[in-house]
Amino acid sequence: MGKKLKTNSIFRGDCKDIMKQLPKESVDLIYIDPPFFSNRIHEIIWGNGYELKAFEDRWKGGIMNYIDWLKERVEPSYDVLKETGSLFLHCDWRADYKIRNYILDDIFGSEKFLNEIIWKYSVGGRSPKYFPRKHNTIFWYAKGKTWTFNKDAVSIPRKTGYESFGGRIIEEDGKKYQIKVAKSGKEYKYRLDKGKTPEDVWEIQSIQSQSKERLGYPTQKPELLLERIIKAASNEKDVVFDPMCGGGTTPAVAYNLNRKFIGIDVSPIACQVTKKRLEDIGAPITVYNMPTTVKELKEMDPYKFQDWVVERYSGRVNTKKSGDKGIDGYTNDGVPMQVKRSYGVGRNVVDNFETAIRRKRKKKGVIVGFSFTETKGGAYEEVKRAKLEEGLEIKLVTVKELLNKFLNNDFE
Numbered sequence: 001m002g003k004k005l006k007t008n009s010i011f012r013g014d015c016k017d018i019m020k021q022l023p024k025e026s027v028d029l030i031y032i033d034p035p036f037f038s039n040r041i042h043e044i045i046w047g048n049g050y051e052l053k054a055f056e057d058r059w060k061g062g063i064m065n066y067i068d069w070l071k072e073r074v075e076p077s078y079d080v081l082k083e084t085g086s087l088f089l090h091c092d093w094r095a096d097y098k099i100r101n102y103i104l105d106d107i108f109g110s111e112k113f114l115n116e117i118i119w120k121y122s123v124g125g126r127s128p129k130y131f132p133r134k135h136n137t138i139f140w141y142a143k144g145k146t147w148t149f150n151k152d153a154v155s156i157p158r159k160t161g162y163e164s165f166g167g168r169i170i171e172e173d174g175k176k177y178q179i180k181v182a183k184s185g186k187e188y189k190y191r192l193d194k195g196k197t198p199e200d201v202w203e204i205q206s207i208q209s210q211s212k213e214r215l216g217y218p219t220q221k222p223e224l225l226l227e228r229i230i231k232a233a234s235n236e237k238d239v240v241f242d243p244m245c246g247g248g249t250t251p252a253v254a255y256n257l258n259r260k261f262i263g264i265d266v267s268p269i270a271c272q273v274t275k276k277r278l279e280d281i282g283a284p285i286t287v288y289n290m291p292t293t294v295k296e297l298k299e300m301d302p303y304k305f306q307d308w309v310v311e312r313y314s315g316r317v318n319t320k321k322s323g324d325k326g327i328d329g330y331t332n333d334g335v336p337m338q339v340k341r342s343y344g345v346g347r348n349v350v351d352n353f354e355t356a357i358r359r360k361r362k363k364k365g366v367i368v369g370f371s372f373t374e375t376k377g378g379a380y381e382e383v384k385r386a387k388l389e390e391g392l393e394i395k396l397v398t399v400k401e402l403l404n405k406f407l408n409n410d411f412e
Contacts, residue, residue, distance in 0.1 A: 005023050005026040006286065008255075012264075012289040019080055029239075032077070091137050114147070118201045119136045148233050150231060177192060213249075215277075220249065245265050292403075309402065310328065335364045340367065347379055368398075372396050
């Protein structure tokens, strides 16, 4: 990547590694929305092996292991941030104060703490045993002694009349003011048409199921939330950075607000979804570290190659990497998959896979390889025989076919 910052870019990889390659003090605003410490499988957004591995790593040693895992990914952000920049970190009740004490105060210093922002929402379930937990916490820290805060850019309308604080309304020189009388008798005048700066509790609706914003994963944050953060803490042409960008909300909002963006995500599928989302709004974007040729895929680590293939089907990887009985993963419909990192996959592979899916009491399966034998008695002939004689439907898919679909955003 060199020393020059490549803006309007998405990088595929672990942010703790990618950030070390970015120029120091090169971005103006960082927003981090890490996976929460919830041990809930639904927070594995894309369901691929990269995330599953990270999920397991976060949970091995409980809460403090999670804190260590996250700290390794927040520390490099400090070096990337300009002296006049600031960082927002999004978390929830499970780890919020440990994140503040053990990570943010330690890295930035407690004196650089600016706000504990409460994002209040109302969507979701209710418990019969305690008050509904309907908020997240966003910690705001500055790096240096000065930082950007555009309070007028995020001002909200004032409530009028007694609904706000019992004051009367007056008009002077064509402008409306609200008058509040203190106990001392002193009058305070508030101009109504200018609005007011939001307090540190933000009531912003979470994404509804019918919303056009929704990409299909439960932890997606609403664009309005990112709009307020980006408008308040950065200026036009500034660089906004999201090291765990998921489906691309931060980059998309930054571009729409005339900022430059950089994003990182460990999942190739997340990077591809972000790429399409930004292209759909006309944003120039380059994605780095993505496999683009069959040769690159052939040279990948075997397990990572398996993960990449299963991702194409929005499936889940079999985390049991040895003794897996020939099943490397499942499609999003639960169909068993086998991934072969070789050319000329033959009949014996199909035979063994038939046995594996029978054990699972399945009637369908998918085998992916670089090529399959087409001669008499080869892989394709065995697939036909299994369908006619045993009612097993096995689909043979080449890596080239999958790669073409991936590059064309034609997801399974």
